[in-house]
Amino acid sequence: MSSLCLQRLQEERKKWRKDHPFGFFAKPTKKADGTMNLQKWQAGIPGKEGTIWHEGVYPLTIEYPDEYPSKPPKVKLPAGFYHPNVYPSGTICLSILNEEQDWRPAITLKQICLGIQDLLDTPNPNSPAQEPAWRAFSKNKAEYERKVALQAKQYAK
């Protein structure tokens, strides 16, 4: 890991611990020897109140490449996560996480987490990433909402 990457990740951790939105969590994972792995984080995104997502806290893994912050982190929900903009592998299709789109080195973990929370209830119609959720979202809202609510229970706190 480059010193720039390390420095930035330490800064991100400090910032997050001091100020993060309520209900979210994010922390570096531990390596096998018990030391902290700053390049791989676990996080949880609560669904927004008043939406069909609100019951759940959705687990994320965030992997920072050596080139971070020049390159964005890889952010994944669990494989098979039901959302129109989440690939079957769990990879999230969000422009701020795409190096060729809106990623900027100044984007913080907090912004990423809030961006994903926002995406949950407002899928981007231009970036479908999985067929079942996308189809239901565009053609069968009742089915979509039923499945999202079920998933929310599965990830209930």
Place this chain on the structure above:
Amino acid sequence: MSSLEEVVGLIETLYSPNPAVDVNQVQQKLQAIQKSTDGIQLANQLLTNPAYSNNVKYFGALTFTVQLNLNIESYDTFWVLFSNNLLHLMRLSGLYVSDTRTHASLLLTIKKLMSNLSLIFININEAEHANTEDSNTQVIKQWFNPINTFVDLFSKYGSNPTVGDNWTNVSDPVMSQLLQQSINCNVPYEDLVKFISQSPTFNELSLIFTEIIIEDVTKYQSRKHNVTKVHVVVHEHLYISTMALLNVNITLQVNQMHNITKLQLNDNVFQCTSAWINYISTTRNISSVGSMDVSEIFQNLLNLMCQSTEQTDNFYIAEKVLTILANVFANDPTLMSFDLRQQVEVIFLGISRLSNTTIDTSKNAWMLQYMNHLVTHEMTDELKELAICIVDYLQISNLDVCNKLFTTIHSNGTDISQEYIKVLLQMTNFPLVPVMQEFFSVRMVDFWSDLADSYVNLPNESLLPNSTQIGIEIFQQVINIYLPKISLENQRKLIEEDSHDDSAIHEFDDFRSAVIDMSQNLWSILGNEHLTNMLVFGIGSSDASILPEEAKMSAFYQIEAMTFIANSLMSDMNLSESPWILNILNKNKYFISNILVLFQVGIQMPATDKAISLFKINIIRSSSKMIGTLAGYFTKNETHLSACVQTLFQGLESCSMNGDANKEVNDKIEVMIIKTISIVCNICRQQLSGQYLDHFISVFSSLIQPSATVSSFTRSRLARSIGYIIECRVQDGPEEQAKYIVQIIDMIEILIGQVLDSPTDMQSQRKDYVLNLLGCISEFGSALIHDEDYESPALIQQLQQFHDFWNNDPFQVRSKLLAMIEKLLSSSAYNKDSSFVEVSCLILGKALTLPDQDPHFLRYSMSDITTFMLKYTPVVELTTCLPFFIYLLEKLTIQFKAQLSVDEFDYLFNEMFIKYYPGLIERDPDLLQMMINFVVTILDKAPHFLLTSKCLPNFIIPECLKLLPSNEKFTIVAVTKFWTKFINNRKYSQSDLMTMQSLIGINGQQLVYQAMYGLYHTQRSDLNSYTDLIRGLVAKFPMDTKNWLISALPQICDKPSIHENFVNRLYVTRGSRAAANVILNWWLECTALPSY
């Protein structure tokens, strides 16, 4: 230009609180005037006429800003703007000084003029000609010190009334000369002090001016990264004047000059200090002339802070200084020198890590007084700020504290450091309610967490011989402090204080989560022996069910807090393989029973208000999660398993009995409980498969009744849970297991049958219920799939019997179930709802992905499934249901590829796709994509079907050629994927390969034309979809493709040289990125679009 009066009228309208006309139009009109060549003249007039309001004057100053931005390159105009700004600043400042109350609102215009001058200051000093030799002496190449200019000019303005009359005449040569002389005049320290001693307002204006300049330079720096020259000028000139200004203020000399005996200081002093510290911090690593020292300022601030008391200024100044310090410690702590930080340490903690002999404890006495003041007056926000400041300060030296405590690096530091730690522990144990009244414990979580991290990362060779013991003593104390702090009793107090303040409740939740993270870090040091043991013993120390009434709640709060932390540690362990934990749990006979008591207390608690509801939810969450975590333990010791299961079911029952009154609370609790039940059933399936199974079935039977008020999630989770138990009920052979399976399926079938036999309107009303029951079958079926990681010896021994049994299906489970599904889908109330089709397909396809040898009661035959599909495809709403049939067909083709004939495949393809293509699929991009993806999957998994299918040449190839140019991104992606896979497939047999080559031979020319045509007409973001296809063609059919390209390209657009270049480059390019670039260039050149 409009008349002056008209402009003034427009300005007044613009700033009017209730404008009668469209403000946007007014604004546009005024902006046009500001930008015009008359802008400067207008600004002068607006600023000069005493009759005009301060709004008009402000607009005049603003017009200078616009003109400055427009004329930055023109020296003459720039100088006019510079001199005019200075002139107006002096005159208006003079007016303001004459009577600050009357002219208070003029300050806004003065600040705007100062801001204009700061822009001039930056531009002059950053300009190309700065620091260069120039023969034109009139040109001002540098402006060293605006404060000196201000002091000099303002002194002249005040001392010479004759000249003063001319301060409105911007074209007066005398004035011009005066201004020129003042630009880079020298003002010695004595003159500066003398100037500010004349009037507090002179002092105020000087501070405001330097603050505005430095804030603007900081902003400029953040926008442009190559700023250097202005920092040098600031360092050599403005910094010196400003430090002098600030120090005489902070040391209260200015107050003495003006005979102010009371301890007070204008806010401008603190604002200016903050702005300068911020600037120095931002630029100290980029300035070419090194860092600007702020030690004197910090020293004076510390002295000033300690003079502030309740009697002198009600600690007002202390708060202001602490805000500045907090900002430094949070953002750039090393800006403060080590010596000064040591002083701060003594003030904050009354102890120094370096020495305890020479410290001045009176400074800490001041801090204790201040804390006492905040606590006594319940100034929670200020106490929180102080806690943040102190903990940020402590974090600076976290590693140093760690080294001194645990290593041999500092031979004499251990004793002092242990004393130091005691102080920190006392501070952490601040005797008030966290979040509500104090924040020290909240903020200190990070400190202890980091200290533990640092300790774990220390190299072994540097550790003190007794470092382990020291670590255990410290961190056990930390845990003991936090256990009562995170107690839900504190949450209750918070809610009772203000039940509407959700942010405080959220903050408390975050605090608890942070303590969990910290505990996990501490576990690395304390281990099970000193942490998990302590918690387990704490939870199970005595029988909580027989405590006297008055002691019960306090005990439950403690048990909950310990359970909350213990669970976070134990959930990461595999308890069944942790002999240590198994041993501790075995020794603590009250541990599990107390967890169950805690759970029961939560269940029985009436959720009468917000505080109790939250308490109820939290204790059920903690206890139910712990029960789930203990499941691994129950696999080794099932003594308490029965009690746990019973308690969980009682809890579940109570959720459904409480009615709608507390629905939200009950729903949450129901989810927690059923998830725990599911975990216990999954992990303890073997232990539960005996005597408990009948009990489970009986509970399931009552909960799936239409009258039961449990959620559909609970029903399906319970069905899955029972499935886990039945899955391992194999020791008595397949028939024994099948009886249970039949029992469950029958139960559900009967209930569905009852609804189906009811009148149509009733059937519609019960749709969700029926769907839920059908979902239960699917979940039950999923649970009966054997875990790949676990091989049951009993099952392996009888595998053939199980296989034969389910092949024969003597109880006719499959046929009865299929009949029920068919009945369901024959009902118009259900067959138009895609959810029913989806679950039906899931049930029928449940065993399609299983290996052949795995027995399963839902292993439907190929004939069953194809008949089902063919029967219901014409009946259901295909727009929404076709995807589920495609899913089933895909799984079926892969599973039965050995049995399925090509004719059968063709028949199914025709019935499922071709038949619905013209009216439905070709119009729906989603269905089109699904159909093509199906073909791609078959190409991958069973290519032989497709290569020998009549559908390929007659339907798939022609349609996929047509679809290559498409407006739909997803069609393009799917169809290019098909063609790429079709021409480049490693799974082809020799015969498949020949068929493909022959088909490409026939269709290649058209394929290349359609691909290039599609590429030419597509948008840039979709170009990559075609790249792999074109590369594949070039690789597999190099000569043919070249000819096809040469023939096709001129038909697409008439740019022969571009095409020739493209073909040549394509054939010498290796690698996908390079090929993508060649294709992109062709597209850009043909479409004449710019590259970016």
